[in-house]
Amino acid sequence: MDILTIRKKIAAGNFNIVDHALTEAFKDGISVNDIIYCINNGKIIETYPSRKRCLIFSMLNLDIPLHVAVDYSSEEIDIMTAYIPDSRSWIKFQIRKRGKK
Template identity: 35%
Template structure:
């Protein structure tokens, strides 16, 4: 699935943010709106079509002056999108910008 289709479904309200994603958001200091903004501005960095799962990386603003990258793991079906988890990428595991895993 392409990112444009994700964005379209989100605009239609056809998404669910799972508890695990909310827990990460609370723990790491971001909110639901940040996840939505990151998907809106982001790009697919890993695609697992057989699992109907994507990893999206995008930027979001915590304040007017503080921008961060978020990774959002999404699963999809014909009906809707699930935000499985979301997190701030670890700089030791991801290159800068965090679009590619370090080897």
Template identity: 30%
Template sequence: MDVGNIIRAIDSQNYHITNHADEEAEDDQLDIEEIFYSVRNGEIIKDYPEDQPHSSCLIYGKNIAGEPIHSVWAYDEENQRAILITVYRPDPARWINWRERRTES
């Protein structure tokens, strides 16, 4: 997946935020602008090409304060629309450098 497509969709206001993502953002006290900022300055750390109805990806980025944010986005190629599936502040106990999941022991 190309993060540029997601950024272009965000910039053209062609996006959808799922109810789940909205609830998770509220739980983690994330506002939409800081989520968008993290995507614009982020990187894809995991692709989910088999997801349906659209492939998706996990993006790691930071907000303007430098705090890590993970967001999962799908991209509807037909409508050039980005879909925010979920978003959260990653737990440092579960991530190495915010990019790689720690293995459970």
């Protein structure tokens, strides 16, 4: 699924945020508005076609990187997790370093 289709579903309210996503986001000081901002302004940096998921990256207003993982296996988008990525595991927060998961 492409980012524009994901954004259309978000704009139409066809999404859920799973508890895990809220827990992880709030631990990092990330709000629901930040998650929506990331999806609306970010780009897909990883795809997981067999799981029908992708990872979206965006920089927040205060130059804070954010990753949001979404599942598009059903009619509604499920936001699975949201977190501030660890710079030790990512190149410019967009490319996973070798051997890092």
